[in-house]
Structure formats: C-alpha cells, structure tokens
Amino acid sequence: MSETAKKYKIAVIPGDGIGKEVTPWAQKALEKAAEGVAEFEYEKFDLGAERYLRDGAILPEGEEERIKKTDAILLGAVGDPRIKAGILERGLLLKLRFDLDQYVNLRPSKLYKGVTSPLANPGDIDFVVVREGTEGLYCGAGGAVRRGTPNEVATEVSINTAYGVERVVRYAFQLAMKRRKHVTLVHKKNVLVNAGDMWQRIVDKVAEEYPEVSHDYLHIDATTIFMVSNPSRFDVILTDNLFGDIITDEAGAVVGGVGYSASGCINASNEYPSMFEPIHGSAPDIAGQNKANPTAAILSAAMLLEHLGFDDAAKRIHAAVEADIEELGSTTRSTDEVGRDILARM
Amino acid sequence: MSETAKKYKIAVIPGDGIGKEVTPWAQKALEKAAEGVAEFEYEKFDLGAERYLRDGAILPEGEEERIKKTDAILLGAVGDPRIKAGILERGLLLKLRFDLDQYVNLRPSKLYKGVTSPLANPGDIDFVVVREGTEGLYCGAGGAVRRGTPNEVATEVSINTAYGVERVVRYAFQLAMKRRKHVTLVHKKNVLVNAGDMWQRIVDKVAEEYPEVSHDYLHIDATTIFMVSNPSRFDVILTDNLFGDIITDEAGAVVGGVGYSASGCINASNEYPSMFEPIHGSAPDIAGQNKANPTAAILSAAMLLEHLGFDDAAKRIHAAVEADIEELGSTTRSTDEVGRDILARM
Numbered sequence: 140m141s142e143t144a145k146k147y148k149i150a151v152i153p154g155d156g157i158g159k160e161v162t163p164w165a166q167k168a169l170e171k172a173a174e175g176v177a178e179f180e181y182e183k184f185d186l187g188a189e190r191y192l193r194d195g196a197i198l199p200e201g202e203e204e205r206i207k208k209t210d211a212i213l214l215g216a217v218g219d220p221r222i223k224a225g226i227l228e229r230g231l232l233l234k235l236r237f238d239l240d241q242y243v244n245l246r247p248s249k250l251y252k253g254v255t256s257p258l259a260n261p262g263d264i265d266f267v268v269v270r271e272g273t274e275g276l277y278c279g280a281g282g283a284v285r286r287g288t289p290n291e292v293a294t295e296v297s298i299n300t301a302y303g304v305e306r307v308v309r310y311a312f313q314l315a316m317k318r319r320k321h322v323t324l325v326h327k328k329n330v331l332v333n334a335g336d337m338w339q340r341i342v343d344k345v346a347e348e349y350p351e352v353s354h355d356y357l358h359i360d361a362t363t364i365f366m367v368s369n370p371s372r373f374d375v376i377l378t379d380n381l382f383g384d385i386i387t388d389e390a391g392a393v394v395g396g397v398g399y400s401a402s403g404c405i406n407a408s409n410e411y412p413s414m415f416e417p418i419h420g421s422a423p424d425i426a427g428q429n430k431a432n433p434t435a436a437i438l439s440a441a442m443l444l445e446h447l448g449f450d451d452a453a454k455r456i457h458a459a460v461e462a463d464i465e466e467l468g469s470t471t472r473s474t475d476e477v478g479r480d481i482l483a484r485m
Numbered sequence: 486m487s488e489t490a491k492k493y494k495i496a497v498i499p500g501d502g503i504g505k506e507v508t509p510w511a512q513k514a515l516e517k518a519a520e521g522v523a524e525f526e527y528e529k530f531d532l533g534a535e536r537y538l539r540d541g542a543i544l545p546e547g548e549e550e551r552i553k554k555t556d557a558i559l560l561g562a563v564g565d566p567r568i569k570a571g572i573l574e575r576g577l578l579l580k581l582r583f584d585l586d587q588y589v590n591l592r593p594s595k596l597y598k599g600v601t602s603p604l605a606n607p608g609d610i611d612f613v614v615v616r617e618g619t620e621g622l623y624c625g626a627g628g629a630v631r632r633g634t635p636n637e638v639a640t641e642v643s644i645n646t647a648y649g650v651e652r653v654v655r656y657a658f659q660l661a662m663k664r665r666k667h668v669t670l671v672h673k674k675n676v677l678v679n680a681g682d683m684w685q686r687i688v689d690k691v692a693e694e695y696p697e698v699s700h701d702y703l704h705i706d707a708t709t710i711f712m713v714s715n716p717s718r719f720d721v722i723l724t725d726n727l728f729g730d731i732i733t734d735e736a737g738a739v740v741g742g743v744g745y746s747a748s749g750c751i752n753a754s755n756e757y758p759s760m761f762e763p764i765h766g767s768a769p770d771i772a773g774q775n776k777a778n779p780t781a782a783i784l785s786a787a788m789l790l791e792h793l794g795f796d797d798a799a800k801r802i803h804a805a806v807e808a809d810i811e812e813l814g815s816t817t818r819s820t821d822e823v824g825r826d827i828l829a830r831m
C-alpha cells in the first residue's frame with residue numbers, strides 16, 4: 140500500500156439471489172484495480188430478503204445513517220419471490236435512491252466484441268442512458284380506495300419538478316460534451332402533456348448553454364423501435380424514471396444480455412454517497428448455482444472508481460473485461476471462473 | 486350486390502400524413518372482401534391537422550355524434566409536426582377511444598413468412614397484445630403549477646378502476662381460450678404497487694373462471710427483454726394503456742416493422758362503434774410520396790370485418806396479405822402497387 144493512497148469507506152449491500160454471488164467479485168475487482176492509489180475499507184450490510192424474513196427489518200434508520208456516511212455503495216440486487224412485490228424494492232432500493240438523492244441513474248450500453256447480440260445487424264452500439272432517479276412515477280404517490288371491491292380505484296401519480304428535471308438535463312448535456320455530442324430526449328409528450336412539455340422546455344433551455352451538442356426528441360414507443368432497428372443512432376438518451384427503467388432493459392437485451400450492463404445511481408452534487416449496481420435483478424431462478432455472470436457487477440465497480448476520480452483504475456477494469464469477453468465471451472463459465480479470468484487480466 | 490347483404494355505415498377518418506394514402510386501400514380491401522355478404526356505406530370525416538389549421542376544429546360535437554351513430558370506424562393516422570404534440574392526439578384520437586369507451590385495444594403481432602425480422606433468430610412470433618384503452622396514464626388527469634418557472638411542478642395521474650380492469654382482463658382470457666391458452670400480465674407492480682396489485686388480484690380472480698388458461702406475470706422492463714430474446718413465448722399479453730403502447734411498438738419492430746401491424750380499439754359491449762387503425766403513425770417524413778406500406782391499414786380492415794362477424798371475409802384479406810408478403814415482401818413497391826397487388830389476390 141502506497142503511503143499516499145487515499146482512504147475510502149465503501150458500503151457493500153450484496154442483497155438477494157445472485158446479488159450475493161456477483162458482489163464479492165465487484166469488491167475484488169475494485170480492490171485490485173485501485174492497488175496503490177486508493178485504500179478501501181468495507182462495511183457490509185445485511186439487507187434484503189433474508190434479513191426481512193428473519194426480523195422484519197428492511198432499512199433500519201441506524202443502518203441507513205451508516206450508509207450515508209460512506210463514500211460509495213456497491214449493491215448486488217434486491218428482490219425475492221417469497222416477498223410481495225414492492226416491499227423490498229420500495230423499502231430498500233428505491234428508498235436509498237431517493238433518500239440519498241441519487242438523481243442521475245447512469246446506464247451505459249455497449250456491444251462488446253465477442254458478445255452475440257440478438258439483432259441480425261446490430262452495428263456499433265455505444266450509448267448511455269441518463270435516467271432521472273428521484274421523481275416521476277417512482278415517488279410512491281398514489282393510493283387505492285375500496286380495495287378488493289368491484290368499486291376499487293387505484294392511482295399512481297408521477298411528480299416532476301423543474302428543479303429535479305433541470306439538474307439531470309444539465310448532467311446529460313455535460314456528459315454528451317465528453318462523448319459524441321448528441322442528446323435524445325425520450326418521453327411521451329403527446330399524451331403526458333404536462334410532464335412532457337416541461338421536460339421539453341427545460342431541454343430546449345439548457346441546450347442553449349451547449350451549442351456544440353445537438354438534440355432531438357423521440358416518444359418512448361418509437362424509441363423501443365429504434366432500439367431494435369438502429370441502436371447506433373443513440374449517444375446520450377435522457378429520460379424520466381419509468382421510461383429509463385424500460386429502455387435500459389431493452390438496451391441490455393440488445394447488447395447481448397443484462398449480464399454486461401452496469402449502472403450508477405449518482406448524487407452528482409456529492410452530498411450523499413452514490414450507489415453502483417448491475418442492472419440485472421436477483422434472478423431467483425439461477426441463484427445459488429454459481430452460474431450468474433459477474434461482469435455487470437465488476438463493471439459497476441469500474442463506475443464507482445470513475446465516480447471517485449480514479450479513471451486509470453477504472454480503465455484497468457474495462458480493459459480486462461473487454462479482453463475477457465472478446466476471448467471467452469461465448470464460452471460457458473461459472474460465476475467464479477469469469478471473476479477469476481477477469482481478475483487475472485488486470 | 487346480393488339482396489341478403491347486410492348494410493353497415495362506416496366512418497372513415499384518414500387523418501394526417503400517410504394516413505391519407507393508406508386508408509383508401511383499407512376501404513378498397515373492405516369492399517372487395519365483403520362482396521356479396523355486406524354492403525358498406527361510407528361517411529368520410531375531414532378531421533386531423535389540416536382541418537385544425539384551417540378552422541381550429543379538432544372533433545366538433547356534431548361530427549362526433551355522427552361518428553357515434555356509425556357501425557365501425559376506419560382511421561388512418563393522427564399527428565403533424567406543425568402542431569404542438571398532444572393537441573390532435575388528445576383531442577381527436579384519444580378522445581374517440583375514451584368517449585366511445587373502446588376499452589380493448591387489440592394489437593396482434595405476427596412474423597409473416599417473407600418478412601425479415603431484425604432479430605437473428607426470431608422463431609415463430611404470433612401473439613396478441615390486449616391493451617386497456619380507457620384508463621391509466623392516458624386519462625388526462627394531471628396538471629402543472631408555476632409553469633415556466635424554476636418552481637414548476639408537473640404531474641400525471643394514472644387512474645385505474647376495478648370496473649375498467651376487470652372487463653379487459655375477462656376479454657383477454659376469452660381471447661386466450663381461442664388461442665394457445667396463455668395470458669401474460671405485464672405491469673410494474675414492484676414499483677406501481679397500487680395499480681399493479683389491483684391488476685394482479687383481478688387477473689388471479691378472473692383466471693379461476695378459465696381453468697384451462699395458464700397465466701404468468703412479467704414486469705414491463707423484463708418484457709422488453711423477452712420481446713427481443715424470446716418473443717415466441719407470448720400468446721396473449723395483457724397490460725395497461727401506457728405499457729401496451731410501448732410494448733406493441735417494440736413488437737411491431739420485432740416482426741419486421743410497424744408497417745405490418747394493425748389494431749382495433751374495441752368497445753366490446755357494442756354500445757359505440759369500434760375503431761380500426763394501423764399502429765403506425767402519420768410518418769410526416771415519407772408522407773405524400775406514395776411510399777407508405779398500406780398492409781397494416783388493409784389488415785385493420787380485416788379486423789373490422791372480424792369485429793362485425795364476417796370471419797370468412799376477414800380471412801380473404803389475411804390470405805391475400807400473407808401470399809403477397811411471402812412472394813413480394815422483400816421488394817420495394819409504392820403504396821399503390823402494394824395495394825393493387827393485395828387486392829388482385831383477393
């Protein structure tokens with residue numbers, strides 16, 4: 140350990156299912172990539188389905204306070220078929236994203252050499268989705284009356300603020316400046332006229348500050364078409380919480396599977412730690428079988444390093460992952476084999 | 486004209502852009518397919534962008550009343566770049582779907598022989614999306630305060646009723662009985678817990694009446710993955726208004742383009758006329774060039790015939806379309822050439 144290495148505290152939340160199998164590999168990659176430049180201390184949190192089933196706790200205040208004091212979070216996956224949909228998602232994963240004000244949900248999609256896309260002619264795919272992370276239909280507003288009766292009415296409310304939209308729009312344009320300088324706003328402004336109109340106006344306004352960046356607009360439905368027919372057209376996709384959830388899963392499929400897609404839930408003003416996670420879920424069907432691909436989790440460690448400013452360390456992970464996929468991407472390997480192979484190249 | 490032919494009044498709304506080019510072919514196909522069994526009288530409505538720009542009218546009450554008195558509606562497409570997004574969509578297309586209580590938005594997806602899917606291994610694709618058509622985020626509830634200021638807040642409200650959900654769920658199970666007997670509910674119940682939970686409970690309840698029909702559940706994000714990785718797994722997809730909008734466009738792409746996808750906005754209780762339309766939009770980029778594929782519009786005429794009970798006439802259209810695509814689907818033809826070729830086979 141070099142004496143000048145900076146020290147960071149990382150919260151590790153392996154969570155459920157394959158989250159527990161892939162997260163140790165993210166941690167090992169982090170460790171190895173940062174050797175000599177950063178020193179990490181880990182605090183592991185036992186949160187997720189098993190904890191909930193054991194003692195009913197989802198995200199106790201004391202633990203959330205400790206998480207808030209770390210420098211970054213590595214998360215595996217959350218969700219378990221034994222638990223009613225929404226309890227862990229809303230109580231743990233989304234609660235962290237909201238309470239820690241992680242307003243940029245950053246999701247790169249890249250078709251790596253050696254990965255077979257389900258598309259016949261995928262072309263060069265390399266774009267980033269900037270998904271708003273703290274508003275929209277995810278805010279938990281809504282309710283139900285006369286539940287379980289023929290007169291039940293259930294609502295869901297999408298809340299969107301100029302404050303919340305503008306900061307993520309600005310992030311997208313700044314990101315585009317470092318990339319191919321194109322932003323595509325995705326919404327459904329011909330139906331969701333209140334929110335859609337606000338998003339479009341704010342994009343048009345912020346765009347004036349970035350004359351080098353071009354921008355266009357697509358409806359979410361049309362975007363799902365282009366994602367299949369011409370995904371190379373995208374550079375930075377900017378969208379709200381729900382549309383971002385949907386389009387990044389389709390994007391993950393198009394680049395050969397969500398096993399290669401990492402994401403960062405970023406508090407770009409750094410008041411709270413940012414959180415890095417593979418976009419895949421807990422995959423109960425293959426959990427505990429040493430089958431899950433740890434590549435997405437390992438790539439989320441690279442995003443964590445970039446976020447802390449260790450670009451060279453992040454590049455070491457990217458280079459190892461790219462070489463691994465190119466050479467061995469089409470072979471069937473266990474979680475641990477892929478992890479070891481990638482680590483060996485670093 | 487046979488003396489026993491039944492008489493029907495059809496409202497024709499060509500609308501905007503390529504809608505005007507493809508709708509005449511839908512009408513011709515309807516006419517030819519029903520020769521001797523049904524007699525159609527057409528009432529054409531000048532509604533859409535040009536009318537709006539000319540006299541500001543979107544859907545005048547008198548005209549809507551006349552539309553309500555017809556037996557079915559053929560619609561082309563609505564939307565024009567000169568008009569702010571939402572005005573025609575909300576004022577004309579969605580207003581008709583809502584006012585005419587067209588609660589089943591039926592959207593079959595089929596990969597025809599002769600069509601090249603963008604997927605490398607598409608498999609046999611043949612499913613129907615049953616999209617709820619009169620509720621959810623499409624109901625126009627929502628608003629904005631402090632518009633245009635840094636303190637703007639914009640909301641969109643999804644309203645879902647047990648009454649509205651149950652009738653479309655029942656329709657989906659009835660449809661599944663005539664098909665491969667499988668229903669997949671698509672929602673996002675781990676986040677939209679109020680609406681999602683209600684949908685799931687109603688599906689579970691109605692499913693008890695259809696013991697032969699199996700059913701499962703997928704989140705909308707996961708559905709976009711399966712749509713690319715294994716679309717053959719679907720038989721009947723049952724979903725809400727917004728998710729149905731999104732997934733049918735992706736489905737259209739996967740079966741080789743929305744040019745082959747028709748849809749019916751169906752009032753299954755027959756209090757008001759049902760409406761049949763291609764799922765593609767007005768496509769301003771190719772409008773007026775005799776380039777648009779009229780196949781989807783022609784297939785919407787077949788759906789209209791099925792709806793009125795003329796299954797054999799509908800089959801004549803399907804057979805002609807299938808033969809046309811198999812033989813000539815990969816050639817470049819004008820709107821009129823495709824129309825003539827299909828008509829010639831009927």
Ligand SMILES: CC(C)[C@H](C(=O)O)[C@@H](O)C(=O)O
Pocket residue numbers: 217218228229232233384418675676706
């Ligand atoms: C688990 C779920 C709540 C989550 C989301 O919808 O954001 C997931 O799908 C994701 O994309 O990270």
Ligand SMILES: CC(C)[C@H](C(=O)O)[C@@H](O)C(=O)O
Pocket residue numbers: 329330360563564574575578579730764
């Ligand atoms: C034009 C638009 C309002 C419409 C919708 O969103 O329903 C269209 O996309 C469709 O799918 O028919």
